[in-house]
Amino acid sequence: MTFEAAQNPSGDTKSLYGGTSARNRRVTVHDIAAAKRRGEKWPMLTAYDAMTASVFDEAGIPVMLVGDSMGNVHLGYETTVPVTLDEMTILSAAVVRGTKRALVVGDLPFGSYQEGPVQALRSATRLVKDAGVGAVKLEGGERSLPQTELLVQAGIPVMSHLGLTPQSVNTLGYRVQGRGDEAAHRLLHDAKSAQAAGAFAVVLELVPAEVAAEITRSLEIPTIGIGAGPDTDAQVLVYTDMVGLTGGKVPRFTKQYANLRQTLGDAAKAFADEVAGGTFPQEEHTFH
Ligand SMILES: Nc1nc(=O)c2c([nH]1)NC[C@@H]1CN(c3ccc(C(=O)N[C@@H](CCC(=O)O)C(=O)O)cc3)CN21
Ligand SMILES: CC(C)C(=O)C(=O)O
Numbered sequence: 001m002t003f004e005a006a007q008n009p010s011g012d013t014k015s016l017y018g019g020t021s022a023r024n025r026r027v028t029v030h031d032i033a034a035a036k037r038r039g040e041k042w043p044m045l046t047a048y049d050a051m052t053a054s055v056f057d058e059a060g061i062p063v064m065l066v067g068d069s070m071g072n073v074h075l076g077y078e079t080t081v082p083v084t085l086d087e088m089t090i091l092s093a094a095v096v097r098g099t100k101r102a103l104v105v106g107d108l109p110f111g112s113y114q115e116g117p118v119q120a121l122r123s124a125t126r127l128v129k130d131a132g133v134g135a136v137k138l139e140g141g142e143r144s145l146p147q148t149e150l151l152v153q154a155g156i157p158v159m160s161h162l163g164l165t166p167q168s169v170n171t172l173g174y175r176v177q178g179r180g181d182e183a184a185h186r187l188l189h190d191a192k193s194a195q196a197a198g199a200f201a202v203v204l205e206l207v208p209a210e211v212a213a214e215i216t217r218s219l220e221i222p223t224i225g226i227g228a229g230p231d232t233d234a235q236v237l238v239y240t241d242m243v244g245l246t247g248g249k250v251p252r253f254t255k256q257y258a259n260l261r262q263t264l265g266d267a268a269k270a271f272a273d274e275v276a277g278g279t280f281p282q283e284e285h286t287f288h
């Protein structure tokens with residue numbers, strides 16, 4: 001039996017998203033590699049709790065990222081910088097419990113891997129053992145090479161994150177990265193470094209579409225774009241942006257597919273009005 005067949009005893013070659021029947025096991029990094037070979041495009045969404053994760057799992061989203069963006073959208077921080085490994089572990093465990101089929105990827109938060117490979121391994125091990133994630137993500141190409149190599153050697157799949165790396169907001173700001181020949185070349189170099197270190201996928205955030213397209217063509221592992229144009233292998237969005245739940249300004253690369261902020265607010269007002277007016281609860285909600 002080939003290595004691939006051993007990883008894939010059901011002989012499963014259906015697409016990562018939109019297969020004819022629901023997958024009966026979790027997506028693996030091998031399924032993701034196979035999707036790139038087939039030239040398939042696929043979606044990834046962030047998730048931060050079991051309930052939302054179960055909705056996306058049932059919708060067939062094959063890969064879910066417990067992003068440190070939960071610091072902004074769920075915990076009310078200004079940036080992702082204050083997010084702790086404890087916070088990531090609790091929410092990642094919830095997302096794992098809420099899913100049956102998705103590969104769950106946990107973001108390593110700022111300060112949990114920058115000290116070096118040993119710290120990175122300790123942090124990633126926590127997410128794998130205590131939360132049950134199938135992979136971790138860390139920011140940086142060349143600069144995170146030793147971390148990526150050690151994690152992969154230890155058996156932990158690593159997703160790399162390049163371009164705008166929000167944990168570096170204090171040096172980079174929230175600006176498009178990889179503009180100009182030199183910066184584009186550095187980005188391609190970082191992506192190749194991540195691949196050589198054993199990363200199974202690379203997130204490209206806020207980079208010119210042409211640069212993302214070239215990186216996508218140059219790599220054997222899939223690229224996952226966010227504000228990186230239409231030619232990456234996959235696309236990811238912060239789910240609260242995608243459903244119109246995030247308040248205030250959202251990045252221009254986001255598309256809003258629903259307006260849950262309006263829906264939730266309307267429901268809260270309807271409930272409040274009925275309580276104030278004495279029309280809720282009624283007989284069917286009442287016990288005697
Ligand atoms: N709700 C939310 N959505 C995200 O996509 C997201 C987070 N939070 N938190 C973590 C990071 C931070 N991200 C950001 C934050 C700001 C911009 C931003 O202001 N972008 C400008 C473009 C800047 C330029 O033109 O150079 C924009 O107008 O979209 C982009 C990505 C992406 N991530
Ligand atoms: C935007 C994605 C890639 C992310 O890192 C996050 O949600 O934290």
Ligand SMILES: [Mg+2]
Nearest residue numbers: 067068069107
């Ligand atoms: Mg993140």
